Amino acid sequence: MGQYLLLRHREIPNLHQLDVYRAHGGFEAFRKAVTSMTPADVLAAVKNSGLRGRGGAGFPTGMKWAFLPNDRWPHYVVANADESEPGTFKDRELLESNPYQFLEGLMLASYAVQANQSYVYLRGEFWALAQKLDGCIAELEKAGLLGENLFGTAYHLRLATHLGAGAYICGEETALLESLEGKLGQPRLRPPFPATHGLYNSPTVVNNVETLANVPLIVEHGPDWYRSFGTEKSPGVKIxxxxxxxxxxxxxxxxxxxxxxxxxxxxxxxxxxxxxxxxxxxxxxxxxxxxxxxxxxxxxxxxxxxxxxxxxxxxxxxxxxxxDTVNMADLVQKTVHFFKHESCGKCTPCREGTFWMNRLATRIAAGQGSEKDVDLLAAVARQMQGKCLCALGEFSTMAVVSGIEKFREDFLHK
Amino acid sequence: MNELLSKYPQEVQRILARYPAERKRSAVMPLLFLAQAEKNYITPQAIAEIAEIAEVSATEVASVAGFYTLFHEEPGGRYRIQVCTDLPCVLRGADRFLQELKAYLGIEVGQTTADGMFSLEEVKCLAACHRAPMFQLQGDGQITYHEDQTLETVRALVEELRARAGKEA
Incomplete structure (x- = not known):
């Protein structure tokens, strides 16, 4: 094994081609799982590996899969490829250059929860990547790795891509599911959680692209091997x-x-x-x-x-x-403007809070704010905390509160 | 007469086949992309046709079209140059790049060049923070990324697209 577990394309040329990926052991984990492991075995391997969600929340992946009830069907797995957080561009590299490792992970997750139809939800801006991924899925169907009676077993699986169309909020898993159902990308009230009531009201797993790209390695080499990387509570590698x-x-x-x-x-x-x-x-x-x-x-x-x-x-x-050239009032104006633009408008604290924070932050960054404005900005942010329907509203306050607390001078002397 | 359906029967079927038969509403967004590829924006007629195919009301389709930033309800330029001016890009000179681009095209953000070829827009993070300044180009039913940009690279692209359009005419 080389230096990389996930960014293996940096060492193996043309890894985005199916024959190259297979020549380097690709889809052996999937074959092994479907032919000689029960779904519970695959789930146990991922659970024991300690893999945690790479999309942001860090929730234990195996536990998420285990939440799906076995008395309600069908089950779905949806890969979250809505990568939109300012500063994040890792999933894009995986989708572009190592797509089959991600797809194999999605297929293993599907087998583990016995889903027969899974989706990849990509942000609309990844239009060109979706075209490529559709090509990969067609190759897998041609090679008999997707479709009916896989490896001569009763298991069958289909994959499809679904493009978003420009909305940060669709990275939030319930907003993503709404969008996949053809609706506005607005978060759902929880509970119930997607594990019991997800896509089309069915039990659903939503996993980030990078999370899924780890799964073939865990199934192939085992949870103990995976735990040899990282720390006890945060095992593995991260991009x-x-x-x-x-x-x-x-x-x-x-x-x-x-x-x-x-x-x-x-x-x-x-x-x-x-x-x-x-x-x-x-x-x-x-x-x-x-x-x-x-x-x-x-x-x-x-x-x-x-x-x-x-x-x-x-x-x-x-x-x-x-x-040391960055003024934190300018930075906060940028982050607040982002969240004001991306607030879905469903809940009042976020819709109104981001609007007023943006007004204040813009005035302060323009050098026209008073000390009272700075205190009011911090107060609005604090009042939003703990009151929004989803994490977006909460996130919008983070840079505001910490920025004013730690770099107050930047806000007072613009 | 459903023009979208009669013009693109295979594409429509391919889109519908991705979802369970009783979940046609999931096809609304792919169908909006298909309609937009034709005219570069979503017409009221397309809204009505998509509603018929997906078996939902035209109001519901219109609300989806209005919610997402990549769907346009007004005609703009044939190509939309969408420059990311979010925090990581600005730390790497995106604001200056946008000023240069505005001066070169002779338009402000939100405007379209006189020849109808280019609209200039500011957008949020496009997951290309390490290769700023950058923009995406939306037009002709496609979206392409252009990274590590300078005024020279964007000028070459603009000239190439204008020359290609000239040949078509």
Whole structure:
């Protein structure tokens, strides 16, 4: 095995072609699962591996699958390829260059929950990737890896892609399901959760692209092998999308638990023009702003350490670097404008809160705000917290509250 | 007479076949993309035809078309240049790039060039933060990414598309 588990296309040319992927062991895990493992065996392997959702929430994948009731059918698996968090561009690289590993993971997940029809929901902007993925699915049908009586068993599976059309909120799993049903992408009230009432009111698993790309390796090499990477509570590797004020932005596949300092300076080549790192965001625009002191830079990038040490989520691990030229009032204006634009309008705290936060943040960033405006902005954000229907509203307050708390001077002296 | 259905019978069937037979409503968004590829925006007639195919009301189709940013209810340029000006892109010069592009095309954001070829739009994150400045080009029923952009690269693209349109005419 080479350096990469997920970004294997960087070592194996043309891995996006089915024959090349198969020549490197591709679809052996799927064959093994369907011919010699029960669905419960596959589920147990993923559960024991400790794999956690890579889309942001970090929820244990095996547990999510196990929630599906066995007395209600059909079951569905939906791959979430709606990658839209500012600073996140990892799924796009997997879909583009290693699509079959992701599809094999989706097929294994489908087998584990005995789904016979699964979907890939891609953001509309990934139109060209959806065309390619449709081509991959056709190749798999031709090769007998999708369709009826797979490997001579009774199991059958079909895949299809579904394109969104420009809405960040569709990355939220219940909004995604609404969109897949042909409706506005607005989150559902929960419970019930998708595990019991998901697509077409059927039991449904929604998993991120990167999460699924891990599954063939776990089935092939076993959970103990997978646990040899990462930390005890955050096993495995993660693709970190590094962007912002850094010399070498890009995707870096590293074991969970790697310190921020190593990502930024060793892999990312440090800060351009001899600048200093002032702060960073660990989970894209949805993150708190973390002041980049030594303790923060030495924090391991895993779900627990990031949350506990920095009060910031690891999320989808989209690390945005901010150097000493960045004014945090400008940054907050950008993030708040984003969430105001993307708020679906269904619940009042988010719809109204993001609107008023955007007004205030825009005034402050233009240098026309008073100290009272800064305090009012922080107050609106705090009043939204814990009151929104889904996580989007909550996320919109993160940079506001932490930015004003840690970098108040930036807001007062524009 | 359902023009969409009579003009694209195979495409419509292929779209419907992706979903359970009793779940035709799921086809609304793919059908909106199909209709938009034809005229570059969604016409009221297309809304009515999609409603008939997906067996929902025209109001429901119109609300979906209005909710999502990639569906356009007004005709714009043949190509929409959609520049990402979100946080990570701005940290890498997207604002300056947009200013240069506005000066080159001679239009503001939201406007269309006099020859009807290009509309300029600002959009949110496109998952290409490491290759900013960047934009996507929506037109002719396609969406393509253009990354690591400079005024020179976008000028070459604009000239090429204008030359191609000139030959078609």
């Amino acid at each position: 970190f999308s590094l962007s912002g004020c850094v010399n070498k932005p890009g995707n870096y596949e590293l074991p969970l638990g790697t310190p921020f300092r190593e990502l930024i300076f060793q892999h990312g080549g440090g800060i351009p023009n001899g600048g200093q790192v002032k702060a960073f965001m660990s989970a894209g625009a949805s993150s708190t702003i973390v002041a980049a002191d030594d303790a923060a830079l030495d924090t391991p990038m895993d779900y627990e350490s990031t949350q506990n040490n920095l009060n910031a989520p690891l999320g989808s691990a989209s690390v945005i670097i901010l150097d």
